[in-house]
Amino acid sequence: MLGELLNPYHLQIASFIMINIILGISIYITLSSGQLSLGNAGFMGIGAYTSALLTIHFELPIFIGVILGALVAGIFGILIGIPALRLSGVYLAIATLGFGEVIRVIFVNWESVTQGAVGLSGVPHLGRELFKTVTAMGFEPEMLGLRNNQVVYLMVLTLLVVINILLIWFFIRQNKSRVGRAFAAIKMDEKAAESMGINITYYKVLSFTQGALLAGFAGALYAHVMAYISPADFAYHRAIEILIFSVFGGSEVIWGAIFGATFMTILPEALRVISEYRYMIYGVILILMMAFRPQGIIDVSLLKWIKNMIKSRRRTDHGTGTKKHN
């Protein structure tokens, strides 16, 4: 029964959705303090390569590799974030886009370590490593009536879902906290926020670093889910894709990034039937979207409407009460 329902392909897509949600949140976090960073693909690449190289060459456990990958990306985030504070708006966007491009060129040219444009293969696969651990503990896939590869992908997905729930919970909490209110104040008016005693340097670097850390984390997970990475995975197109997750879904609320990442991952798969044209359709959707609903699919008023509809007993305002869109 369960064995027939679980298609490894669908499980794989679902895993990508989870990773893309982390990426969507990573750009949402920097946007929530009013900074547009297009460098998240670069940070993602740093996380992916760090974790992949550490696990391949030093045989570190994947968990440690992923955490170190995220941390290294976060450190780069601080290093880039502090000077980038002088920039805002379009300038910051282009500078961070440039940072991503520089990172990609380094990956391509630093062949002794990254194997250049060919990419790194043989990255330890998260699912298979988990499977080894579980079978060593005496678990057999037949106990659930599943095939091995179903269990492999299912475990990856479950792990990613748990990670996502924790992350979303954390950032919803953060949005309601002092930090989230500081971000929102800086987004509304930087000078006013500063005059209210908010340390804008600290909070802007914090939000930039959080974005970098998350992107690096997602990149590291991506490396171990794909088991193969190449510089092309972290190029301009990825940067744009990550931006679209948040802008399409709605950049004002965290649910926007989550929805955008989910929808934009499923869309190309759903359009696979007309795969010849799917990226053209993708482009048209973006244009129409901006013309008719530029704030993104999900915004504060839609969330309120949904909340009224389901009359939720939980008091969930997702920390968006402080933000009103203009």
Added chain:
Amino acid sequence: MLLEQLINGLTLGSIYAIVALGFTLVFGVLGIINMAHGEIFMIGAFIGVLVTSVLGLPLWIAFIAAIAVTALLGYMLERIALRPLRGKQGVSHLAPLISTIGVSILLENLSHHIFGAGNHPFRNSFAEIQIQIGSITIYIVQILIFVISIALMLILSYWLSKTKAGKALRATAENLETASLLGVNTKRTITTTVIIASALGGIAGILVGMAFNSVNPQMGLSMGLKGLAIIILGGMGNVKGAMAGGLLLGVAETMIVAYGDSGYRDAVAFITIIFVLLLRPQGLFGKNTSEAGR
């Protein structure tokens, strides 16, 4: 050797300058980054391939065709992707950026679909003609590209500074509302700007086809990214800065390839702008205003 590399650099740089001019005009007037500019440039190059290699017509017809097609694309870009967003309530400054990214994805995949992924040769009758001055070899094509670029820049500078339409454009760039109050038809000015910028992109496309003899659907992206770097280098919305920045970048890239590590060629532009942004955010030629870098 050095002189030859300098000539190569100036040829490449003059094309970069033309591409960057398209970016800087649109940014100056509308305050937005036209992410589709690189793809419009690429379409211009393909029109060149179609006219010269497929139809076997002379080069000047290719120029006219490319200008016509890219100008039309520019008009459509303005009408479909930019105008609906203008003056609308609740539109973030990101919206036009995303909208033009949509256009760029559409155009890139459209030409991928029509022309295929590979390189297309761009033939012209005088590609191999060269002049020998002492030990230096110069191709006629290089001279032609350089002359066309400089002529375009001069015409554009004249048009901007002396004609009524050029003045209207500069007034609109200065302040859209004030220009509108003073009787400038800002809607028409904006449309004209986008059309001229796109046509410049189309011409640059043909020039690149002439210079490198190959055209592919991905070339718009790298050219677009470099154009962005150049307008930062020269100062956003600054016409002279775009010209100088383009020439500088062309020479710098050629020198890196000739005397350094050719693999890092594409990073030169961005490493430079990261430093420029940190040391002089208004760009090399930009005016020092409080708005710069904001």
